[in-house]
Amino acid sequence: MTGFLTETPSVFQEKAPAQLREHAAAALTRARRRSTTLTDAVGDEDLVRQHSKLMSPLVWDLAHIGSQEELWLVRDVGGREPLRPDIDDLYDAFQHPRADRPSLPLLGPAEARRYVGEVRAKAFEVLEHAPLEGRRLTESAFAFGMITQHEQQHDETMLATHQLRRGEPVLHAPAAPGARGGPLPAEVLVPGGPFLMGTSVEPWALDNERPAHEKHVDAFFIDTTPVTNGEFIEFLESGGYDQRQWWSERGWEYRMAHDITAPRFWRRESRGWWRTRFGADERVPADQPVVHVSFYEAEAYAAWAGKRLPTEAEWEKAARFDPATGRSRRYPWGDEEPAPEHANLGQAHLSPAAAGAYPAGASALGVHQLIGDVWEWTSTDFHGYPGFAAFPYREYSEVFFGPEYKVLRGGSFGTDAAAIRGTFRNWDFPVRRQIFSGFRCARDGDGV
Numbered sequence: 001m002t003g004f005l006t007e008t009p010s011v012f013q014e015k016a017p018a019q020l021r022e023h024a025a026a027a028l029t030r031a032r033r034r035s036t037t038l039t040d041a042v043g044d045e046d047l048v049r050q051h052s053k054l055m056s057p058l059v060w061d062l063a064h065i066g067s068q069e070e071l072w073l074v075r076d077v078g079g080r081e082p083l084r085p086d087i088d089d090l091y092d093a094f095q096h097p098r099a100d101r102p103s104l105p106l107l108g109p110a111e112a113r114r115y116v117g118e119v120r121a122k123a124f125e126v127l128e129h130a131p132l133e134g135r136r137l138t139e140s141a142f143a144f145g146m147i148t149q150h151e152q153q154h155d156e157t158m159l160a161t162h163q164l165r166r167g168e169p170v171l172h173a174p175a176a177p178g179a180r181g182g183p184l185p186a187e188v189l190v191p192g193g194p195f196l197m198g199t200s201v202e203p204w205a206l207d208n209e210r211p212a213h214e215k216h217v218d219a220f221f222i223d224t225t226p227v228t229n230g231e232f233i234e235f236l237e238s239g240g241y242d243q244r245q246w247w248s249e250r251g252w253e254y255r256m257a258h259d260i261t262a263p264r265f266w267r268r269e270s271r272g273w274w275r276t277r278f279g280a281d282e283r284v285p286a287d288q289p290v291v292h293v294s295f296y297e298a299e300a301y302a303a304w305a306g307k308r309l310p311t312e313a314e315w316e317k318a319a320r321f322d323p324a325t326g327r328s329r330r331y332p333w334g335d336e337e338p339a340p341e342h343a344n345l346g347q348a349h350l351s352p353a354a355a356g357a358y359p360a361g362a363s364a365l366g367v368h369q370l371i372g373d374v375w376e377w378t379s380t381d382f383h384g385y386p387g388f389a390a391f392p393y394r395e396y397s398e399v400f401f402g403p404e405y406k407v408l409r410g411g412s413f414g415t416d417a418a419a420i421r422g423t424f425r426n427w428d429f430p431v432r433r434q435i436f437s438g439f440r441c442a443r444d445g446d447g448v
Contacts, residue, residue: 374438
């Protein structure tokens with residue numbers, strides 16, 4: 001690697017086994033507390049109902065969480081006898097598309113809750129005694145971190161299901177904060193040159209984040225904050241959804257075929273733009289990042305604005321690169337774990353926060369809100385890094401590589417801190433809008 005390019009050493013390197021076990025137990029407990037909140041918020045009828053063909057019934061997600069935990073922690077790491085081998089196929093996401101899951105003989109709400117409780121008790125027994133070295137799956141408690149992230153990812157999926165659910169609000173949280181400090185510049189210059197992308201030392205990083213590798217990026221400008229609702233409304237009211245020139249061929253076909261005329265959950269009224277958010281109707285707040293837009297809508301807005309979407313490498317350089325040291329940080333603000341002053345994460349609020357709400361979370365280059373608030377579309381197809389190796393199973397990442405999926409970065413207000421970092425990669429079909437997706441724009445540095 002060139003010169004002084006480095007990444008932060010693992011924060012786990014100095015943790016004793018007892019500290020690792022305590023850390024893993026706390027992460028698992030936080031995830032389960034959230035799963036319980038999301039499933040206890042509604043009655044059994046809502047748990048078993050499919051609120052959208054795009055999503056599973058909430059009760060499927062809950063039992064699937066337990067099934068994965070049993071497979072990896074109880075059976076593999078712990079070497080214990082299976083609790084429910086008869087349901088393995090039912091909760092294999094690759095065997096049953098979401099649209100078909102309501103027709104399966106799923107565990108009912110009471111049985112699913114009992115099952116995940118029994119699995120968790122066994123998993124804690126395994127955590128207490130499993131060696132945390134000598135095997136890659138258990139080194140630095142990786143398997144427990146993987147399962148924590150899996151549960152939190154399904155918690156975010158369940159949160160998206162709640163957004164699709166019809167009925168009175170059942171989830172509640174404090175309002176997201178407003179902007180803090182003075183006005184921010186519209187964009188930031190990111191210098192050209194190499195940086196270290198990905199990671200080889202982050203202990204709970206997943207296979208598609210590895211390995212660390214040198215990546216050259218030409219100089220470019222990137223928006224200081226994600227595109228806001230107010231900015232997006234300008235695109236809407238200028239006729240952006242009706243003007244073919246802003247859309248790619250596939251984007252225009254998608255927009256026309258599905259009569260897409262605004263971000264999902266928005267509607268135009270005589271009083272302006274309104275949206276439905278977790279069962280509540282409210283005026284669209286102009287200062288918050290736009291959410292529930294597809295890749296194609298983001299791409300069209302960027303073209304209208306005379307810009308483009310950033311590549312994945314550009315996004316990560318803006319987030320991690322420290323020009324003073326050449327080091328790639330774990331997070332935009334530094335190496336410490338996310339705290340409430342850094343980012344809007346973990347369902348602490350049920351919406352994005354205002355642009356400029358987290359000055360303490362800015363990157364070394366001065367880019368804000370790269371973590372939390374909204375997943376950000378990039379222009380990059382999902383693929384493995386040079387030297388990629390599937391671990392511990394191909395179905396986590398490798399089977400999704402290809403041009404069908406676009407990479408999203410940064411997490412959302414519904415992403416837990418355990419399931420996001422500067423190297424974390426998400427991916428989805430470019431048509432997806434039920435996810436908590438937004439974007440920011442970039443443009444070439446024009447020889448800077």
